[in-house]
Amino acid sequence: MRYIPFTVAVVVSLQAQLALATPLERGANGLSEISITMKNASETPIACGATLAHWYSQPIGTVQPGADLRAILWQNQSTGAVYLLNQLEDRMPVERLWCGVAGKSWQTRSEITFERRAGVRVEAIMMTCISKPHELLCRQD
Numbered sequence: 001m002r003y004i005p006f007t008v009a010v011v012v013s014l015q016a017q018l019a020l021a022t023p024l025e026r027g028a029n030g031l032s033e034i035s036i037t038m039k040n041a042s043e044t045p046i047a048c049g050a051t052l053a054h055w056y057s058q059p060i061g062t063v064q065p066g067a068d069l070r071a072i073l074w075q076n077q078s079t080g081a082v083y084l085l086n087q088l089e090d091r092m093p094v095e096r097l098w099c100g101v102a103g104k105s106w107q108t109r110s111e112i113t114f115e116r117r118a119g120v121r122v123e124a125i126m127m128t129c130i131s132k133p134h135e136l137l138c139r140q141d
Helices: 004-020
Strands: 032-040 046-053 056-063 068-075 082-085 091-093 096-101 125-132 135-140
Touching: 032 046, 032 056, 046 068, 046 091, 056 068, 096 125, 096 135
Parallel strands: 032 125
Antiparallel strands: 032 068, 046 056, 046 096, 068 082, 082 091, 125 135
16 A cells, blocks of 8 residues: 555656657658659669668668669758658658668668758759679769
8 A cells, every 4th residue: 555655656757747748740741752762773682771760770672773762751841850751650850861782781881961951951862872892882863
């Protein structure tokens, strides 16, 4: 019985913290579309992904030699933030975008850079990727 006041205090504290939490934003409403096209000019499949946090990445897709990978990112122009939407349309902030040789894409990655500043629209990203002995090189078309 002496644990009941402690349990009540913990529950009340958690409810207060949840009430102050930032609500999860979903969907593309109010966001601008960023079209991505990655052309694979190498002789091996390549895989592209997005780093969403310092420790988490999300695959965007794999593309065979001679083919193109097409994907969409979303930008909040007022803040400059760029998002990848998951299956539930959760807005997942993108820290990095990269492609590398499939099976070792992180080790052989070529980073795709783009500016993220408030008020600056990110234009379509179109790149061609070629493989080198220990890396993939992606250059803007």
